[in-house]
Amino acid sequence: MRKLNTRRQWRCMNKLLCQVCGGPAVDPESPLIPWLLTKTVFERTGLDSGRTNAPPTCWNCVPTALEQCPMLRDDFTLYTVRSVETAGVLANLYRPGIFREPIPTAHNVFVPWDASRYHPRTLAVAKVLELHGMKHVGP
Numbered sequence: 001m002r003k004l005n006t007r008r009q010w011r012c013m014n015k016l017l018c019q020v021c022g023g024p025a026v027d028p029e030s031p032l033i034p035w036l037l038t039k040t041v042f043e044r045t046g047l048d049s050g051r052t053n054a055p056p057t058c059w060n061c062v063p064t065a066l067e068q069c070p071m072l073r074d075d076f077t078l079y080t081v082r083s084v085e086t087a088g089v090l091a092n093l094y095r096p097g098i099f100r101e102p103i104p105t106a107h108n109v110f111v112p113w114d115a116s117r118y119h120p121r122t123l124a125v126a127k128v129l130e131l132h133g134m135k136h137v138g139p
């Protein structure tokens with residue numbers, strides 16, 4: 001999941017599109033959003049909330065994702081999500097070297113939108129959403 005195409009990841013997160021088929025992930029009947037998560041792409045922030053860089057997966061594609069994604073074979077939890085809020089980015093951080101060349105200082109760290117002092121040294125690699133109203137569905 002960390003190797004998901006950056007442009008596709010942002011598009012899926014911005015428009016709540018399924019990361020497998022690219023169609024709308026929101027259940028038209030509920031309107032909850034099914035979300036398959038692994039421990040490596042999820043950080044709990046409250047009893048029913050947490051942050052992730054993994055896009056949602058529509059109900060139709062959940063079986064396909066479970067069948068074909070090696071990360072999900074080892075560990076997954078299926079939730080429904082009531083709403084989302086943009087939280088920041090996963091990013092690589094840099095500092096200027098002696099000749100102003102970029103020197104890497106951190107890899108794949110969460111940078112919130114309000115941490116503006118880090119922004120000049122941040123190269124975003126994935127958008128992070130905060131999920132609200134999470135309900136455990138399975139397994």
Ligand SMILES: [Zn+2]
Nearest residue numbers: 018021058061
């Ligand atoms: Zn889908």
